Amino acid sequence: MTARKRNPGNTTGFDAARRSFLSAAVAAAGVTLAPGVMLYGITRPSAAKARALDAAASSDVRWGMLIDSNRCDSDCNECVTACSKENGLQGHGRPATDAQWIRKVELHDPGTGLNKSLPMMCQHCADPPCVDVCPTGASFKRADGIVLVDKHTCIGCRYCMMACPYKARSFIHEALEDQKSHAPRGKGTVESCTMCVHRIDDGRQPACVEACNDSGGGAMLFGDLNDPDSEISQRVAKYASQQIRADLGLDPGIRYQNL
């Protein structure tokens, strides 16, 4: 927090090092990223801030997402497609057991006929029940609030899948080949949305958020909930948003608007 206050705004408050770092980052990203994403990176540095490679994730940050269900189209599946592509999830045509890190959920209110669509994934709880029940300590929460599975210690018991109220976790039943190098996955372990931790550590946004914004949906906003200057913090402070099953007291990092 204090570090952030030293670099407050996004125009005059920058010190030279930060400015040159940002322009270098933009120059490097400019070739491959869409113009909208580049602009976002400049005007909202707190949304995607690369840590030094040797720096550990810090609890000064709490990564979260705000999802506006008014802007989420029930016909759109961009976030799910982007997630599968980014993390190398291939289906086997068996929806009951195929790995699913993010899915679209349709809500219907029979009383009013209201239909809503929203993406549902690991909610990255502050008090995750999956971590409580894990017998080996494989299911854990990183300092910056991202809930992960350490597959080196996961024994595939699937207690966490039972404990998760959001059905966010999947078990890998088949031997896999040619996984993505940034998303190791293997038979006999449990996995779920990592909030694209490899991208976050690299100062980028999760693939689903990027795809949603690129496709013009703009329903997903990613950022640091601990930073009062971040767009997500300002939006949740200004407009009503809710956590799903807030009654459980798990304090999810994913919040929804206009449900």
Next chain:
Amino acid sequence: MVRRRNVIILTVVALASLVTMTVAASGVPKPDIPRGQGESCVADIDFMRRNHMTMLKHQRDETMLKGVRTKQYSLKECVSCHAVKGPDATPVTVSSPKHFCRSCHDYVAVKIDCFQCHASRPEPIVAVDGGGKE
């Protein structure tokens, strides 16, 4: 007669020991370990042979639990530097006996399970730069 017999025996013994020595010198065939790219590895070869597993394990915990992503001792960098090209000029996976890790692990009969989850060959550079976008 006795003397001639001794000479024959001595000759036979000398020949036999010569044969044994040549076999011992060549020994069991050594594994054909492909060289990595660049001048040298991240540490001495002798040190790497004995300690690479400890280094990988240390780095894995740092990265997994804390998010430290220094490249020097990362498995991803090992895989990319020690990639072995196959007949189709693309890097081979661990399913090929020519794979760097396998070439030695097969020889010493140590079974590793790293590549049940981890990619055993580097990804095309496009994917790294573009962050999944093409």
